[in-house]
Amino acid sequence: MPPPVQHPASDAYIYELAQKLWDYHHMHQPLRKADAILVLCSHDTRVAERAAQLFLEEWAPLLIFSGGLGVITRSMWSEPEADLFARIAIGRGVPTDRILIENQSTNTGENILFTKRLLAEKKLDPQTFIVVQKPYMERRSYATFRKVWPEKQLIVTSPQDPFAVYLSQYTNPELSPDDVISIMVGDLQRIRLYPEKGFQIPQAIPDDVWAAYEELVQAGYNRHLVVG
Structure with missing residues (x-):
């Protein structure tokens, strides 16, 4: 340290x-129903809990976890962030067949780009996203998503603390x-x-x-x- x-x-x-x-x-964007929940993973596992809550409340029918090992987590964990976050969501009751995992990205731009590629490979084309991130990463996540994938609609949210x-x-x-x-x-x-x-x-x-x-x-x- x-x-x-x-x-x-x-x-x-x-x-x-x-x-x-x-x-x-904080963006303070109100929730609305979407096609998919996209979780930008990190060192903060509370984000996985927030995403599971949103799925179980039926805000979207698909839950995507994106994250390999980043600058901070590569010194903490050997398991990719997305795999860990997915296990947390499954433990909260999210069905495994409603989860997609992208576990190679190492930064926010790659989170969006690699998720875009994964969905194309799966022949899925969601138009609206709820992006879930750490509270102090809402605005940067929003700005990155809008740059990398401008044709899609999103709102961003985070743990409500x-x-x-x-x-x-x-x-x-x-x-x-x-x-x-x-x-x-x-x-x-x-x-x-x-x-x-x-x-x-x-x-x-x-x-x-x-x-x-x-x-x-x-x-x-x-x-x-x-x-x-």
Whole structure:
């Protein structure tokens, strides 16, 4: 694990800044029925639980898990994220014949692209998706999907937890609250940078959100920034 973050500000102030990023990352899109639920897997198994809940509530008839081993999980697990997430969903009562698994992707763009290829191989053509992701990855997932697969319709959702609850209860035990804040900071930087690289559609970032980002970077929450 990296050494603890050292910062001059109080924890309360750091959390206030992080809350601003958390709120921005949320899309707050209302659920509606769809053709498929697409789960962008990661280190956060609560996302699998949320996806299983949505399937069992009949928001969509097909559940797709996408994820191999990414930058964070390759040091935690040997099993692909999608396989682990699918087992969690099956344990919650989702029938195996309603699940598809894509377990080779290593980033958000590949999640979408490899899922697109998998569905084509299966001769399936869902038009509407509910994309399920970590709470602080909603906006970047939306922007990536819209870039990679613009002809499809989507809404994005995540585990429905307030920031303080998420930090204290639902993060991977190998990641501290400071780690999660650093990841959120890195995701905001990617929202700013990735449209120019062709990875995402542009998303406006309010000045106060970017100011909070800059303060967090200065405070040492910079371990997941894109370099160069």
